[in-house]
Amino acid sequence: MFIAYAVVAGLLALVLLASATFTLQRNPAITANMEKVGVPHSWLPRLAALKVAGAIGLVAGLWLTPLGIAAAVGVTLYFIGAVLTHLRAKDYELAPAAVLAVVAAAALTLRAAA
Template identity: 50%
Template sequence: MFLSLVVTTSLMAAVLLTSAGAKLLRTRHITEQMTTLGVPQGLMPLLITAQIAGAAGALAGLRWGPLAIAAEIGLTLYFAGAVAFHLRVRDHKGALPAAVLTVAAVALIVLRAATL
């Protein structure tokens, strides 16, 4: 089971760091999406930091379980918020990836708790 946790955690960290990088580089797709969602540009550094911290916490949590669980609870809330922002503007297509990542974050909590 720990191998499943390592693989899933690594994939989540890769997704988070890729997304944070796109936000940091202010790619056109991300900028347009954030504008559509009504996310202020001043909030971008906080979102980037949250994603990097979530990735770091999840990876470091492979050594210390409580840190992973805390990071993954934060990620669950982050992605649930993303789902809410997408649904608020009726962007159902954009809400789906955020919903999948919310479920993945919950799965990481369950996997990590099972391997404590």
């Protein structure tokens, strides 16, 4: 289970870091999507910081089990929030957020089982 967690957490951390980078760079696709669901531009740095913290926690969770579990819980809740935000805005292009929520939940399950 530990190797599976390491792979899932590593890949999820890379995705989170890439997403945080695009968010901080105000990538037009990211900002357009955020505007579509009603997220203010002032929230972008904080959302990027949460993604970076999640990535760091997932990787640190390789050595510190409670931190890995906490990070996986946080990332799962982050993306559940993203899915709910899309639904609230009646924007049904929520597949990326839903997939990442499932991957984060898988990381949580794998870390708790390892």
